[in-house]
Amino acid sequence: MEGVSTDPSPPPAPHPAPPAAPTAFGPALARHAWRLSGRVVAGVGQLLLWVLTGAGRLLRPLGRRLTAKLTGGPAPAPGVTATAPLPRWTNAWAEVAGSWYFAPLTGLALAVAALAELAPRVASPLSLAGAFAVASTLPLIWRREYLRPVAATALGAFAAGLLTGQTLLITTTLGALYTLYALGRQLPRQSAGMLAAGAAATVAVVYLATGTLDDVPWPAAVVAVLAAIGLGDARRTVETSARTEAAAAERTSETLTRLTAVQREQAVMRERARIARELHDVVAHSVSMIAVQAETAPYTMDGLSPQARDGYAEIARTARDALVEMRRLLSVLRADARAEPESAPQPRLDRLPELLDQHRGAGGRVDLAVRGDARTLSTTVELSAYRIVQEALTNARRHAPGAAVHVDLAYLPDRLEVRVSDGGADARTQVLGRPAGPAGRTRVEGPAGSGHGLVGMRERATMLGGRFSAGPATEGGFVVAADLPLDREGTPARDAPR
Known part of the structure; x- marks a missing residue:
């Protein structure tokens, strides 16, 4: 019938299901191998560093005795700059090693040494062996500026020389090991691990394909490669740790400086x-x-x-x-809103004998000397002078117990001079968290003070436009001196030592 389809073809088959996605086993394995290689290199480097450090500690006494014999005197103490010939040469060598011309000189010297070592074994240095020797050593001239291209060239030439059956040279071997050390010192740990795996694989290929390394046991070659890269990684770790500690110490110092400034304010x-x-x-x-x-x-x-x-x-x-x-x-x-002004009358210089008697009652020795015509001054000047003497006696009892204290008052036409000195003490103490100086205390002049008592004395003197100084005396002990002007309308003077 027309309009009716008689096509006997079967219906189209359904689309086949897509195959299951392959598992990510391969990339995961490569990632774990990458991490494992880095850990192996780090472990080898730390082990060698521990061995070398322990050997250095064991040989330290022998080294000191050897140094004493070579220099003709006792070994220098740690932290002391040595002036004997051998230590001077050592210090000079350290300066040369850190200079810009060290890498070019050593790279050129290594290339010349490689050609000198190769000369008895070949008819002419202008040969394939000579080209490999130069390519393995001469690029080290630029190792500081372009380490990775230099390492690729030097290591590639060294491996190519071994694979083509060229003679193994001690000079080129040392150059290759140093290049691996420099790479391990610069590369991240995982990259250093992959470098170690690649270097070990190259050594295995050389052993299997040629007889160049037949005289060298394969474990020794593998250990040498791993040791060079591992020591470089260990050195990088130590340097990174030292930089981190230095940065932390600098931040701590800055924090303490700011904290000290805030506390002083x-x-x-x-x-x-x-x-x-x-x-x-x-x-x-x-x-x-x-x-x-x-x-x-x-x-x-x-x-x-x-x-x-x-x-x-x-x-x-x-x-x-x-x-x-x-x-x-x-x-x-007010610094403290709860503090109230004292209700008792403020002391004046007529109460100074009572203050000296209190000092004597606490076991101290003190005498008073007055120069000039003693007269009644303004209450502010006498109060400031009294408080300065009081703080000075307190400091003497605290930091120089038992020392004789001398209090001098000089009534001048335009100012009152106050001077309190003590003879110091045999026991050296610390003042306000700072190491004691020659007189057991630290010197303070001008705006900077080292303690609340000295700060208060300075503030009292500068409030009147006077001068204040405190510090060790040339003959020993500690001296506090203040000049208090009697003319309160004058311009305040700058703090300066007497």
Whole structure:
């Protein structure tokens, strides 16, 4: 019938299922072999480094005795620069090895030595053996700048020479081993492992294909290749560790420096706040007296005009306002908001004998010398002088117990000189975390202080526009000296040693 298909062909067969994807066994095996080769090289290098280090420790006494015999004197102590001939030559050699011309000279010398070693064995150096010898050694001239191309050329020429049956030379062998060492020192660990595997495979091919290395046991050749690369990897590890430790030490030093600066700044702020609290009492007393006298003046003076009474009232009101503003200023300067100004009167120089008696009662020895015409000075100057002497005596008891202390006060027309000196102590101690100096303490001048007590003394002197210095005396002991100007309107002087 028309319109009806009579095609007897069978229906199309279904598409076959895609084959299963192959497993990633091959790449995984290669990856594990790569890692394993790196670990093997690292292990060999660390083992050889441990052996060499142990041998060096065992031979160290012998080396010192040999050094003493060669130099004609005792072996130099560790960390001391030697001046004998042999150590000088050793130091000179270290400088030459680090210079830019070391690689060209040694590479050229190695090539010349290879040709000299080959000369008795061939009729002419202009031969295939001579070309392989030069190609295995001369490229080492540029090993520092282009290590990988140089290593490919030198090692390829060395392997080609062995595979073509050329004579094995000691010079070219040393050059090849040094090239493997240099590569192991520069390449990452896994790359060094693959290099070791490739070098070992090359050695095996040479043994199987030629008789060039028949005189060398194959375990010795394999160990030499692995040892060269392993020592290079161990050296790279040691250098990386040293750089990491140096960087960590530098970061620690910077952190400690910043921390010390912050602590010093905080100490200065605390001392300034303490001085402000003391001066608050002094100035508050004076301003209170002004306010009281201004308020009582209209009642004690007869015949005052209304304008005068209003003037005294304005003076009293201004004094009261000044007291309020001083309290606000003090609250801003305080390092500790909970600390309150002392209620006791601030000491003056008339209480200095009591301070000296307290020092004697604590087991110290002290004497006082006064030069010039003793007179009453401003409360701020006398308070600063008293506190400086007090801090100096405290430091003497702490760092030089039992030492004789001399306190000198010099009343000059324009300033008051304060000098406190002690004779030092036999026991050398540390001051504020720093090693003790010749007099058991460290020197402080100008803005930098080494402790809270010295910082406070410096702040008191500079507050008055004076000078302050503290440090070891030339005749021994420790000296604290301060010049306190009596003219408070003068320009503050810079801190400088006396």
